[in-house]
Amino acid sequence: MNIEKIYKDADALLEGHFLLSSGNHSQFYLQSAKVLENPKIAQLLADELAKQIKKSGLKIDTVCSPALGGVLAGYELARSLGVRFIFAERVDKKMTIRRGFEIKNGENILICEDIITTGGSALEAAQVATNMGANIVAFAALANRGFCSRAGSNKSMKATCKLPRDTPFFALADFEFDIYEPENCPLCKDGSDAYKPGSRGN
Numbered sequence: 001m002n003i004e005k006i007y008k009d010a011d012a013l014l015e016g017h018f019l020l021s022s023g024n025h026s027q028f029y030l031q032s033a034k035v036l037e038n039p040k041i042a043q044l045l046a047d048e049l050a051k052q053i054k055k056s057g058l059k060i061d062t063v064c065s066p067a068l069g070g071v072l073a074g075y076e077l078a079r080s081l082g083v084r085f086i087f088a089e090r091v092d093k094k095m096t097i098r099r100g101f102e103i104k105n106g107e108n109i110l111i112c113e114d115i116i117t118t119g120g121s122a123l124e125a126a127q128v129a130t131n132m133g134a135n136i137v138a139f140a141a142l143a144n145r146g147f148c149s150r151a152g153s154n155k156s157m158k159a160t161c162k163l164p165r166d167t168p169f170f171a172l173a174d175f176e177f178d179i180y181e182p183e184n185c186p187l188c189k190d191g192s193d194a195y196k197p198g199s200r201g202n
Contacts, residue, residue: 001048003143003173010035017187019194022118025185028177029197030143032114036072045142045172046076052151052170053081053110058137061108062086066095066125073142074112081110088125095124097132105133116141116171119148119163139169146176 007013012034018026036042053060060083065074067089078085086101103109109129111122119139126136144150149157150171163169182188 001044001172003045004175006041006045007035007143010038010041014197017192017194019196020117020179022120022179023182025180025182025187025194026177027187028175030115030145030175031197032069032073032142035142036076036114042072042076043080046073046080049077049140049142049170049172050080052172053077053138053140056138056151056168056170058110058168059108060110060137062103062134063110063112064088064097064125064129064134065112066121069115070113070121070125070141073114077110077112077140088128095121095128097125097128103129103132103134107134108137109134110138110140111136112139113141115143115145116148116163116169117145118160119169123162123164136167138167139163141169141171144169144171144174146174150174 012031014029014031018029020026060081062084063074063078065071065087067087071087075085088095088097111126113122122139130136147158148161148163148169149155150169153174155174
């Protein structure tokens with residue numbers, strides 16, 4: 001499956017001058033919402049991701065996603081795996097699990113995002129679930145921005161990856177784009193302004 005082509009065909013691999021959630025800048029941005037607006041494509045991607053996870057033999061009771069970006073990907077993955085789905089969300093800038101969602105002590109939970117960059121939001125959701133009694137067995141995403149090391153890839157984990165090294169991470173493809181600190185951004189030096197296309201803070 002050519003994940004890059006799927007993103008390009010959906011006009012979801014954007015080129016410009018983007019402000020990332022980390023505060024850094026990039027010339028490229030993956031807008032998974034444009035891919036997932038097509039239910040057939042969403043199902044296709046989730047089924048392919050589920051195949052990887054099933055092959056691992058992990059026992060998964062529930063998929064949990066950080067809102068907003070991970071909700072569609074996580075829901076479709078839960079459907080494909082035949083398990084329950086819940087989500088975490090920010091309330092006053094703090095990740096929480098509410099809306100009546102409950103977690104049993106020792107419940108095996110997979111954390112699913114649409115895109116994993118450093119894995120910060122996924123880790124926040126995992127910590128909330130763990131505090132409620134969950135056993136986090138894996139992380140997953142449609143695409144990996146290349147900071148973390150996914151199962152089946154020979155790319156090494158970078159120091160900025162926040163995901164735990166002892167927990168498997170599944171994704172369909174690696175996308176590695178140059179990322180710049182604002183003071184060292186060549187796009188800024190060329191005179192353009194960074195635009196924030198993501199959901200957090202918008």
